[in-house]
Amino acid sequence: MLFKLSYKNIRKSMKDYVIFFFTLILGVMIFYIFSALVKQTAVLDIGDAGGQISDIFKEAMDKINIFISVVLGLLIVYASGFLMKRRKKEFAVYMVLGMKKRKVALIMFYETIIIGAISLCVGLLLGVLASQGMSVLVINLFEADMSKFKFVISYGAIGKTILYFALMYLVVVVFEVVVVGKAKLINLLSASKKAERKTNKNPYVCFLIFLCSFGLLSHGYWLIFKEKWIEGNNFTIIFIEVCVGTILLFFSLSGLIIFLSKRNKKFYFKGLRMFSSKEVSSRVNTNILSGSVICIMMFFTLCILSSCFAMRNSLNEKLEKNVTSDVVMMYNLQDDINNKYKDEITVEQNEEKIGSGITIRSDQTSFEAIEKHYDEMKDNSIEKKLEEKNVKDVFSKTNSAWTYTMKDFTLSDYLKDVKEADKYRNDKMSNAFMSMTAENIIKLSEYNQMAKARKIKEFTLNDNEYIVLCNYEKIKEMRDLGLKNNVSITIGDKTYVPKYNECQKETIQMSSNDMEIGTIIVPDSVDMTNLYKSINYMVASYNNNANVDSKYNSVSDYVGSEDFMKMLNDISDDENEEEGPKYNYFVDTKENIRKNAVSLVAIVVFVGIYIGIIFMITSAAILALKSLTDATDNTGKYSILRRIGVKERMLNRSLLVQNILFFGMPVLLATLHSVYGIKMVKYIVTLAGLSVSGESITYGVILMLAIYGLYFAATNLTCKKIISERVEE
Numbered sequence: 001m002l003f004k005l006s007y008k009n010i011r012k013s014m015k016d017y018v019i020f021f022f023t024l025i026l027g028v029m030i031f032y033i034f035s036a037l038v039k040q041t042a043v044l045d046i047g048d049a050g051g052q053i054s055d056i057f058k059e060a061m062d063k064i065n066i067f068i069s070v071v072l073g074l075l076i077v078y079a080s081g082f083l084m085k086r087r088k089k090e091f092a093v094y095m096v097l098g099m100k101k102r103k104v105a106l107i108m109f110y111e112t113i114i115i116g117a118i119s120l121c122v123g124l125l126l127g128v129l130a131s132q133g134m135s136v137l138v139i140n141l142f143e144a145d146m147s148k149f150k151f152v153i154s155y156g157a158i159g160k161t162i163l164y165f166a167l168m169y170l171v172v173v174v175f176e177v178v179v180v181g182k183a184k185l186i187n188l189l190s191a192s193k194k195a196e197r198k199t200n201k202n203p204y205v206c207f208l209i210f211l212c213s214f215g216l217l218s219h220g221y222w223l224i225f226k227e228k229w230i231e232g233n234n235f236t237i238i239f240i241e242v243c244v245g246t247i248l249l250f251f252s253l254s255g256l257i258i259f260l261s262k263r264n265k266k267f268y269f270k271g272l273r274m275f276s277s278k279e280v281s282s283r284v285n286t287n288i289l290s291g292s293v294i295c296i297m298m299f300f301t302l303c304i305l306s307s308c309f310a311m312r313n314s315l316n317e318k319l320e321k322n323v324t325s326d327v328v329m330m331y332n333l334q335d336d337i338n339n340k341y342k343d344e345i346t347v348e349q350n351e352e353k354i355g356s357g358i359t360i361r362s363d364q365t366s367f368e369a370i371e372k373h374y375d376e377m378k379d380n381s382i383e384k385k386l387e388e389k390n391v392k393d394v395f396s397k398t399n400s401a402w403t404y405t406m407k408d409f410t411l412s413d414y415l416k417d418v419k420e421a422d423k424y425r426n427d428k429m430s431n432a433f434m435s436m437t438a439e440n441i442i443k444l445s446e447y448n449q450m451a452k453a454r455k456i457k458e459f460t461l462n463d464n465e466y467i468v469l470c471n472y473e474k475i476k477e478m479r480d481l482g483l484k485n486n487v488s489i490t491i492g493d494k495t496y497v498p499k500y501n502e503c504q505k506e507t508i509q510m511s512s513n514d515m516e517i518g519t520i521i522v523p524d525s526v527d528m529t530n531l532y533k534s535i536n537y538m539v540a541s542y543n544n545n546a547n548v549d550s551k552y553n554s555v556s557d558y559v560g561s562e563d564f565m566k567m568l569n570d571i572s573d574d575e576n577e578e579e580g581p582k583y584n585y586f587v588d589t590k591e592n593i594r595k596n597a598v599s600l601v602a603i604v605v606f607v608g609i610y611i612g613i614i615f616m617i618t619s620a621a622i623l624a625l626k627s628l629t630d631a632t633d634n635t636g637k638y639s640i641l642r643r644i645g646v647k648e649r650m651l652n653r654s655l656l657v658q659n660i661l662f663f664g665m666p667v668l669l670a671t672l673h674s675v676y677g678i679k680m681v682k683y684i685v686t687l688a689g690l691s692v693s694g695e696s697i698t699y700g701v702i703l704m705l706a707i708y709g710l711y712f713a714a715t716n717l718t719c720k721k722i723i724s725e726r727v728e729e
Contacts (some may be wrong), residue, residue, distance in 0.1 A: 018718050019628060019711070020079045021119060023621045027072045028123025030617070032161045033131045034610045035065060036154035064607060065164065068614050073168040075618050079625055080112075080172050084179060108176040116169040120162060127161070128153055206255030209248050216245035224676040227683065242299075242673060247292040249669065254285035272646065272654040275637075279654075280661050283630055290626065291666055294619040298670035298704070301615040303677040305700030308608035310685055315601045318513050319594055324454045325539040327395060328510040329382045329571070329587045333533050334370055334405070336584040337377055341369045371407075374532055382538045385585060391567050395540035399453040401446035403508065403519060404531035406491070409439045411518065415478060418485050424478050433475055433517075440519045440534055441491070442508065447521050453539050456506050459499075459521060466496040467521040470503035473686045475517050479503050489520070492527025508537055510588075512597035616704055620711035623663055631655070631719040638723040652720055659716050663708065671701075 084091075091104055131154075220241035229235050261268050261277040268274055284291065382400060386392040412434040415421040424430035448458045459467055466489060470476045483498045490496075507516040572585045638651055 018714055019621065019624045021115070022711075022714060023075065023079060023617065024115070024119035025123040025126065026617055027075075027614075028120055028161060028165060029127040029130055030610070030613055031065070031068065031072070031164065032124055032127030032154075032157050034061065034606065035160050036127075036131050036157035037061065037606055060603060060607060061610075064610065065160070068610070069164045069168065071614055071618055073171055075621055076168050076172055077175050079621065080176060081179075084108075084176065105177045109173050112169055112173050112176065116165065120165055124158060124161060203255050203259035206252040206259070210252035210256060213245045213248035213252060216241040216248070220245065221676045224679055229680060230683075243292070243296060246295050246669065246673075247288065250284060250288045250291045250295075250665075253665070254281055254288065257281040257284065272641075272650055275641070276654045276657050279630070279634070279658050283626070283658065283662050284665070287626055290622060294622060295666040295670045295673070297615045297619045298666060299673040299677060301612045301619070301704060302670060302674035302700050303681050304608045304615075305612040305703060306674070306678050307681040307685060308605045308612070309699040310681070311601050312605050314685070315512060315597055318511070319597065321456075322507055323510055323512060323590050323593050324456070325510060325590060326542050327540045327587065327589050328593075329538040329540070329585070330509065331380065331382045331385065331536040331585050333377060333380060333536065333584075336380065337370050337373050339584060340377075341373055370532055378533055381536050382585070385571060389567070389570055391571070394543055394567070396543035397453065398538055398540040399449050400536060400538040401442060401450045401508070402533050403440040403442045403535045403537070404528070405438050405440060405534045406531055410435060411439065411475070411478065414439060414487060414489070415482050418482055418487060420481050420485070421478060424481075430474070430478065434478065438534075440508075441526075441531060442519055442521055443524050443526065444521055445524050447508070447519075450508065450537065450539060451506065454510065457504070459504070461499060461521065461523050463523050463525055464494070464496055465499040465523070467499050468503045469506050469508065469516055469519040469521065471505040471507060471516045472518075476503050476505075479518060491522065491531070492529055494527060496522060510539065510590075510593065512593050612700075613703075613707070616707045619666070620708050623666070624711045624715040627659055627662060627715050627719055628722065631722040635723055648724075651723065655719055655723065656716060659712065659719065663712050663715075667704075667708065 095101070095104065220238045223229050223234050223238050229238050258277050258281045261273065268277065383392075383398070386395070392398075412425075412431075415424075415434065424434060444459065444461050451458045461467065468479050468483060470479050480502045483503065484501050486497060486501075488495045488497050503518075505516075508519050509516070568587045568589070572587045641651060642648075
């Protein structure tokens, strides 16, 4: 009997459950999609590199799912509270008719079970279908192989979703039982009469608070704009200023809205604007804290989504541009000398805290060991290593080049006569880069040989010119200053001047990001007397006619095998049992670079999108439920307006304006915050050798507006039904 009554109640009150159902179904769907993501990422083909990454990703998702469950659980409890408030009079009728509180609680229990079962079934069904779309999205995001796509159902993710949401519904049941148990009949009967709230505030006090809010936000924005947020405790200060400033802004608006509206009589007394102004002011006044929290959540959402899409866009661009050869090898001769003769080396260890928890550590090694043992080791090279390991025939079209260094010639020395560089010398992080960055020099012919093999830009030089390669933005800014000031360099007895007034964004090393910190290209006629070999680079293609083990059909089969990876490790492995690897030789493949880069970025992107979407759903759902609560509380006001002759069209327009402003204010302020927040994101992403584009920011905004648009449309439609229903009773 009670179960049947619960089912009828749900059918009768379906319009009240629209937002609740929508949120639950969306929550279940998103939860399943991201729980099943480990299987879906198989289309990335991240291979052996991805084995460890998959484990890390799975562990990360398990921990994040707990956090998401707490967020969604609180949201479900909040939504349940709204539904109970809507039905207090109904519960009072049950109790007047003699029903015990235990049975009323049992009705709520059955309703929760029914709602939960329907939401889980629909959400899981949509989740399974949508997760296939996630595979396609993964393929498009990271330009993976579409042929590896297949329909996948993760039963583990289904079980995990059912378990977590069952626990959430259990919490809701306990909450409802406690509320019903403590309810008093008189309070239930008079619940609808307790909606009136005082909204009037002293406008002059509100104006002063607005000025305080403006000052706090402006100072925080200024610290971000001037890139001072990384210094000292400025990041903490900015966070506090933005949070407090946001709360004060919402507090001041609750009093200023009516005051400013009244200042323009023609505006204030036209139509229902007087009524709409007071209602908007009342909503803001009663939701100061929640509105501020929603605004901050949306700010984080925009920053998270923008940075995720930025990393994805930048990664694909860098992979396509930089990773063009089958194999890349590198040998650092100077590190080899330093490791071999470390007992003879004087090392000055520097450690400097630059603020916000960041510490720069640098080991400045003297040239003593290099000068002493250079002749002994200068004939070492990658080619010699390949011959030693007897694997040279696996590769074809090998191209190699050496970079050189000069004693006491760093970026700091290069910029010593540039006065404009003082701003970098006074900045702890920039100065650390300048002091640590030894200048690498390469001959033009050797660079062009590598560039041709890698299909990147080749250059020409006059006999007295040089070119600087650099694509790492934070260092490129410094180098560009030197080039614009026409800084000359002297090698031997000859002086060279820059050919271009800015760095060229090409790279010597094949990499998935922009980490070229600086290489100087000089003519082949340069005097090499005072230069020392530093790094040997080689790029190569696979030799399809190579003699490989008979169990492999071709070099392409051999490339993906364990034997091939062992061969690469044999080339690069210079370790002993006590000290571990020294990494003087480094070997990597095009496939491996892509797999490692995609694996790492995929974790960040998926986790970021997951958290961002949940934050958006939570924020939009809270705004929607608060709008529905206000509409429920104000049905009496709308009934009075109808009795005095106000047309339905005017009431609906007034309601639409209220909802637009209520939904719009947190979004607008969050967007303003994100303009400066994304500047911080851009700085951090740039340090990782990636970039932030306008396109990536647009994706985040579009996704946010799509979710908020759905919630807004559903909320406005439900509010219209709520304000009209009591007239018919």
